[in-house]
Amino acid sequence: xxxxxxxxxxxxxxxxxxxxxxxxxxxxxxxAERQEISLSYLEQLFAKLRxxxxxxxxxxxxxxxxxxxxxxxxxxxxxILAVDEPIRATRCAPGSPVGCRANxxxxxxxxxxxxxxxxxxxxxxxxxxxxxxxRRVLGTSGVLEGAEAPLAEPMVAAQ
Amino acid sequence: xxxxxxxxxxxxxxxxxxxxxxxxxxxxxxxAERQEISLSYLEQLFAKLRxxxxxxxxxxxxxxxxxxxxxxxxxxxxxILAVDEPIRATRCAPGSPVGCRANxxxxxxxxxxxxxxxxxxxxxxxxxxxxxxxRRVLGTSGVLEGAEAPLAEPMVAAQ
DNA sequence: TAAATTCCGACTGCTTTTCTCGGGTATGGC
DNA sequence: GCCATACCCGAGAAAAGCAGTCGGAATTTA
Numbered sequence: 001x002x003x004x005x006x007x008x009x010x011x012x013x014x015x016x017x018x019x020x021x022x023x024x025x026x027x028x029x030x031x032a033e034r035q036e037i038s039l040s041y042l043e044q045l046f047a048k049l050r051x052x053x054x055x056x057x058x059x060x061x062x063x064x065x066x067x068x069x070x071x072x073x074x075x076x077x078x079x080i081l082a083v084d085e086p087i088r089a090t091r092c093a094p095g096s097p098v099g100c101r102a103n104x105x106x107x108x109x110x111x112x113x114x115x116x117x118x119x120x121x122x123x124x125x126x127x128x129x130x131x132x133x134x135r136r137v138l139g140t141s142g143v144l145e146g147a148e149a150p151l152a153e154p155m156v157a158a159q
Numbered sequence: 160x161x162x163x164x165x166x167x168x169x170x171x172x173x174x175x176x177x178x179x180x181x182x183x184x185x186x187x188x189x190x191a192e193r194q195e196i197s198l199s200y201l202e203q204l205f206a207k208l209r210x211x212x213x214x215x216x217x218x219x220x221x222x223x224x225x226x227x228x229x230x231x232x233x234x235x236x237x238x239i240l241a242v243d244e245p246i247r248a249t250r251c252a253p254g255s256p257v258g259c260r261a262n263x264x265x266x267x268x269x270x271x272x273x274x275x276x277x278x279x280x281x282x283x284x285x286x287x288x289x290x291x292x293x294r295r296v297l298g299t300s301g302v303l304e305g306a307e308a309p310l311a312e313p314m315v316a317a318q
Numbered sequence: 319t320a321a322a323t324t325c326c327g328a329c330t331g332c333t334t335t336t337c338t339c340g341g342g343t344a345t346g347g348c
Numbered sequence: 349g350c351c352a353t354a355c356c357c358g359a360g361a362a363a364a365g366c367a368g369t370c371g372g373a374a375t376t377t378a
Contacts, residue, residue, distance in 0.1 A: 003162060004335075008272065015267045027354065041337055047356070060345025061353040076271065108174050111296040112235065113167065116282060123278045127271060137270040165366070186323065197368050206325070219376025220322040 003120070007080040009037055010045045011132075014079050017055070018071040018129045025057075025064030045083050052082030071133060077124035162279070166239040168196055169204045170291075173238050176214070177230040177288045184216075184223030204242050211241030230292060236283035 016031045028046060032039040046065060049055045054074060055065045067074060131137055175190045187205060191198040205224060208214045213233060214224045226233060290296055 003275075006335075008268065009336095011271070012268050019267070025354095029354080038337060040339075043356075044337090050355095057355060058345090059343080059353090059355050062346070063344090063354050065355090108178070108291055108294065109167065109171050111294065112170070112286060112291055115296055116162075116279070119282045120275070120279060123275060132267055132271050135267070135270065137274050163366080168367095184323095188323085199370080200366095200368055202325075203368095209325095216324060217376090218322090218324045218374080221377065222323050222375085224324090 003080075004084060006045070007084045009035070009041070010049065010079050010083040011076055013037065013042060013045065014049070014054070014067075014074070014129055015132050017065060018067060018074070019133045021064075021066060023066075025062065025066055027064040030064075048083045049079070052078070054078060054082055067129075070130075072128045072130035074129040075125050076127045076129070076132070077121055079129075080124060162239070163243060165204070166243045168194070168200070169208065169238050169242040170235055172196065172201060172204060173208070173213070173226075173233070173288055174291050176224060177226060177233070178292045180223075180225060182225075184221065184225050186223040189223075207242045208238070211237070213237060213241055226288075229289075231287045231289035233288040234284050235286045235288070235291070236280055238288075239283060 012035050013031050016035055017026050020026050020030070020034075028042050029039055031037075032042050035042075046055060046057075050057055050065075054068055056068050057063070057065055127137060171194050172190050175194055176185050179185050179189070179193075187201050188198055190196070191201050194201075205214060205216075209216055209224075213227055215227050216222070216224055286296060
């Protein structure tokens with residue numbers, strides 16, 4: 001899980017789309033103006049979002065983009081995963097963590113980064129576009145509802 | 160809270176220091192060799208760690224670096240904050256979030272990033288150097304032992 | 319004094335990120 | 349059929365940050 005401005009731009013744009021499209025396509029130019037992001041850059045982001053199945057496009061005049069799913073079905077983590085290339089969190093041998101054992105001193109931190117990635121993914125998976133639009137990102141207690149449930153299924157390596 | 164390889168190097172080096180120093184100074188050259196990090200680069204990182212009060216230095220032959228505090232008193236979050244410049248998670252007006260209200264459409268995501276930063280900081284604050292050295296980063300359940308105790312002091316905004 | 323070690327600042331090459339440009343292609347309205 | 353609108357695409361420029369280098373200075377031990 002990578003955190004860069006690219007992912008943030010994508011989320012900002014998706015929030016804009018979710019809050020302005022009431023079933024109608026929204027042109028990228030409008031989003032670009034409201035969010036102050038260059039149109040060409042947005043096009044690149046939305047190309048990835050489309051390939052990731054998060055938005056649908058309508059070409060021609062009156063066209064634009066639509067959410068592929070309802071805003072409460074679109075998780076923030078999906079958006080970030082769609083636009084950001086996965087990165088290698090450790091400098092271990094590519095592929096399996098076999099190379100780690102060769103130099104165990106270096107990879108004591110391996111589990112730490114992996115678990116941190118899990119934590120980030122867990123949080124961003126618990127927030128939907130609808131949550132952000134309605135400004136319900138977190139409860140007042142600082143604890144996210146529904147986030148306490150321990151992971152049942154093995155979490156995908158966050159990378 | 161920024162997450163880059165610089166912070167990871169710093170944590171790797173601090174883990175190395177914590178696990179090899181038994182009260183004696185450890186020379187950076189030794190850490191550099193074990194962790195395969197260039198000496199000069201390590202020097203830059205440790206300069207920041209020293210300014211951050213995380214390590215003490217001993218000059219001259221037989222010198223090196225010592226943890227300023229016990230390894231179970233040194234939190235991973237402190238290390239990363241010491242070496243990584245804070246980044247602005249949002250492109251709002253610097254300082255207060257006043258500028259946000261001018262263009263509220265752009266800053267719907269403000270709370271989201273802030274809370275994400277809190278989540279990351281919360282996790283990294285719950286892990287100490289001692290945890291990593293003893294490979295107890297997380298339990299098999301995915302829940303960290305000893306991490307349940309909520310921080311008493313107010314959490315710094317992660318930025 | 320000589321050697322080991324931290325300390326310091328500037329600079330460089332490299333990679334990644336961010337952004338721009340110049341075109342294409344589909345589509346609806348006249 | 350034209351044309352404006354809007355998505356689509358790839359190449360590359362500009363900027364930023366990372367990782368490393370270099371040369372030296374200060375401090376301490378032996």
